[in-house]
Amino acid sequence: MTDLFPLDSSHPVFEATGLKKEYDDGKVAALRGVDFRIQTGEFVAVTGPSGCGKSTLLAMLGSLDKPTSGTLTYRGLSIPDLADPPAYRAREIGFIFQAFHLLNTFNVLENVQIPMFEADWTRTQREDRAIELLKLVGLDHRLGHFPTTLSGGERQRVAIARSLANRPGVILADEPTGNLDSTNAEQIMNLLLKLHHELNMTLVLVTHDPNVASLASRIIRMKDGQVASDQTKPPA
Amino acid sequence: MTFFTIVSRSLIRRPVRTALTLVGISIGIAAVVALVGMAWGYEKSVGKQLDVLGVDAVVSNISGGLLPKMFDADLQAKVAALPDVKETTAVLMQMLSIEDAPLMMVSGREWGGFTWNQMKLIEGRMPVDGKEKAVILGKLATEILKKKVGDTLQLEAEELPIVGIVDGQAVVENGAIFLSLEVAQEVTGNEGKINFINVRYQPGISPERTAALAGEIKKLFPEGRTMKADQVVGTSQGFQVARAMSWSTSILAIAVGVLGVMNTMLMTVFERTHEIGILLAVGWKRRRIVWMVLCESALLGLLGGVTGVALGALGIKILQTTPTVRGMLDPDLSPQLLVTSVIIAVAVGIVSGLYPAWRSSRLTPSIALHG
Secondary structure, X not given: OOOOOOOOOOOOOEEEEEEXXXXXXXXXXXXXXXXXXXXXXXXXEEEOOOOOOHHHHHHHHOOOOOOOEEEXXXXXXXXXXXOOHXXXXXXXXXXXXXXXXXXXXXXHHHHHHHHHHHOOOOHHHHHHHHHHHHHXXXXXXXXXXXXXXXXXXXXXXXXXXXXXXXXXXEEEEEOOOOOOOHHHHHHHHHHHHHHHHHOOOEEEEEOOOHHHHOOOOEEEEEEOOEEEEEEEOOOO | OOHHHHHHHHHHOOHHHHHHHHHHHHHHHHHHHHHHHHHHHHHHHHHHHHHHHOOOEEEEEOOEOOOEOOEEOOHHHHHHOOOOXXXXXXXXXXXXXXXXXXXXXXXXXXXXXXXXXXOEEEEEOOOOOOOOOOEEEEHHHHHHHOOOOOOEEEEOOEEEEEEEEEEOOOHHHHOOXXXXXXXXXXXXXXXXXXXXXXXXXXXXXOHXXXXXXXXXXXXHOOOEEEEEHHHHHHHOHHHHHHHHHHHHHXXXXXXXXXXXXXXXXXXXXXXXXHHHHHHHHOOOOHHHHHHHHHHHHHHHHHHHHHHHHHHHHHHHHHHHOOOOOOOOOOOOOXXXXXXXXHHHHHHHHHHHHHHHHHHHHOOOHHHHHOO
16 A cells, blocks of 8 residues: 555655635634744644634644645645545544543444445454454443443543554544543543554644643643744753 | 445435335336236237147238237138148137126137147147037136036127137137137128238248239238247337337336435435535545435335336236236246346336436535534
8 A cells, every 4th residue: 555644754744834724715814924934743722712713723634624825734745735634533543522422333443444445354353453443442341332321531531442443653532522421531631642642653742731731741832823922841 | 334334324314204115106107007018918818829729820901909910711712722831721800798797809710720739738628620619618718608518609699609718828718718710700790801911931941932922912811911929019000009008108117216316315415405415524525425325226226126126026926816917917027037127116216316316416515514
């Protein structure tokens, strides 16, 4: 198979220059010229009040939406001009959403396998990989359960396992603890931190929770569609 | 989990809707099986009848309704005199309403002719000569008319005794009433008239000579035609009308099925906008989503087709027991018809799924996720 996304360490994972996104024929501006670079292995929290454009930014990083103007690259490749956006989402990116977005008619084991249909794996390979991931998130005892029978924290752990299905290099998490109580939120963040460290994954996390943001090594604060501040914590 | 699991799971999640859609397709396919099965069955029955009688060719008028128009019986002698014609026999065949029964085939055959001698008596006796005013019944006709040997049969203005029962070896023969040509002409007021001449050629005659003979008969009988036994049904106007009606009704039933499946699949796609958004977000290609929707609709078609074929076969068996149909035809439930019907059903499913599949492939992931 041709490698559509060659690993090129000379480029940052993401680079945005003058990134804008407008809706309703320019009447609504979600992003008003955003610039940043994210390097391999960084844990970046994007924070800001509701409507500041942080989720819009995440959608563009994941090629779920296209910018109106400006440039946005993934390892030097223009994301809006990718030849195969689904392959990018399937192989390079793992998504985690606030609302979990699991498929309720499929059990836990099946939900984790859904993204693997875009990889050339056999049925056994898919099942083995899903079990391995569910062990990693501590849910291997819930394989046959359906999402509606799980707690919020458990559902988010299934979503995390699913996001890792095709061994992506980047996790994009949109308010992953937004629907969870404090105990579950802490467990999910600990899990994400563990994955970030153990798998050396680049983690871009959108949150309005300052406690969650404080766990990141770098915090990009957004306001009115622009980057208000970009702070990197000194290494501990 | 396989791709088929995903496809089948989405049909199972809405069991009532899926069941109702299946009922819609099944009825359509059952109509196809029943109507086309009867049309094909009729064709086969008549073909088998001619085969049983050992008829090589049939001379008849081109025009006519369900049966060809009558013509003068004198023609028979002229045809019989042609070289390479071994023997001929004249027939006056009519569809008549007999007593309480619906239309039945009344076949006036030349007494002693080869089609007459081919009948196998199973009860009673045959008329002693061509002048005896008596009838014999096919074994199925006795059931339809609820008659036995010794009873009488009201045929037009005459009351004729039933003297025998025959096994015709083909459903058309078994459901018919037989009498001598002479008596049939007299009773129905068609003296000197016939509507078929059955012809037997000399053994080993070449196809070229057969074609040449047809041309010679055409010269003798310009408004008529000579058909090989297997062509008789295909060129019958009555049969062509029946075949056209069965197919047009079937197409209508199939069109209703297409709309039913399309409606179901469109609703499914609308309801699953969010789910499709998730699939797009986790990297599913649009063509895989199109394939998923098409497979779902094809599976609906397949299940509906199999159910429809079973329903159609059952319906046809029930129809065969009704007085209107019994004895008239032997429906064809050949594997060819059953497989064709299932293929039609799957095609209906795929065609119905095209638009919903296209709609699903047009969804924008970020919008669909919030749908």
